[in-house]
Amino acid sequence: MTRELFDCSVDELYQETGGKKNNRLTLPKEAQKAYIVGETVATHDLNDAGKFDGNQQQVNRQIEDTVVDSSKKVRKLFPW
């Protein structure tokens, strides 16, 4: 989700914003908001998608792809 929302890695996000690693509460409020919206939309999209078929690897892949798509949608809502 971080890559899609901010076009950087988690590590880079903490470094660039001056946050304390491994604690999102230290990120700028706008970044925290983006994660909240991203996670909400991804949860909603996963619920809408229902049950995925296939073995666990295939299911994992479908979940990851859904989260990537949700994050791309959310990115458009923010000014960066």
Place this chain on the structure above:
Amino acid sequence: MKMQSLKEATYRAWENLSRFNGAVVQPQTFKPEMRQYGDLRYKATWEKAYAKYAARNIHDSCLDAYELITIQFNTKPGQFEYELRHEIFEAFIELPDGLDMLRDGLEQLLGQDFTQEKRDEEYGIFELVRGQAGRLGRDTVRSVQSFIGQAC
């Protein structure tokens, strides 16, 4: 765990690691990279490779350290990662700040406003560390326990 599933999972973990870090995925480099973990005909090679990439993924995608405790190292029977949880844990604590991240995770879980139910999920990692006895050297297990214990 079937060999084919293990290979697929390893590929996915390798691919995700590249994606997280903004690198272009070059499928032709996958097998040569895997050979550093041993002979590709053996399952043990793929288990080792999977554990390394899974651990790096957990590390590099970690937004909140407490999720290491409540999710990543709290796997349950039936989850793909559960079978290789010890190998993944060992690969994680070998990373330079792996132990620091675990300690941060416990500190967050105990220090922030979490429900008791959420806090109870920390037992997963205690079980995991206890299960390390006999796998890692006794001194290593003690140092992990002591290090994590400082956070509690």
